[in-house]
Amino acid sequence: MTHREPARPSAPRIPPLGDDEADEQAKALLEEVRLPNAEAVNIFATLVRNPGLYRRWMPFAGKLLAGKLPARDRELLILRSAWRCASSYEWGQHVRLATQAGITADEIDRVSAGPNAPGWDSFERALLTAVDELHDDACITDRTWETLASRYDDRQMIELPMLVGQYHMLAFALNSIGVQREPGVPDLPDRPA
Helix, strand or coil, X not given: CCCCCCCCCCCCCCCCCCCCCCCHHHHHHHHCCCXXXXXXXXXXXXXXXXXHHHHHHHHHHHHHHCCCCCHHHHHHHHHHHXXXXXXXXXXXXXXXXXXXXXXXXHHHHHHHHCCCCCCCCHHHHHHHHHHHHHHXXXXXXXXXXXXXXXXXXXXXXXXXHHHHHHHHXXXXXXXXXXXXXXXXXXXXXXXXX
């Protein structure tokens, strides 16, 4: 069987909103996420084309990025979600955040190899396994749940599948809309045949 990359648009199906196109509402919404030297602009400038949805999605997404899960764990979960969904945009942006959270380049590379790759401790393996289980069967197994619950409280256990689900949903949108990575943002590693 030959390996094929998943089909992804090579150009935006819906382009990012240009500054000259933005009305006052869009400008105000984008100003809330505009940071000096920000490099994740295409996602916001594209999704803001649906201002009502964008306005309601941003607090949820922001809450998950500043939630109860440790930053390192959160970024491992997001990277594995991005890998499983073949979301180049999501992967590239979160490689940067993962590095800031103390995840090494070797560990980032290992995320694509999955939970059975050598080098993960049992808890990290459970994090990656949880993503795979959610992706494959929409449920974390008892065994994986028990490992995660040995360290996480109830709030974190609720947050984990919601985080994975949010990034799964976001990958659907980014991939389908054709949101392109900004210059210099890393691409997904090659997928094995």
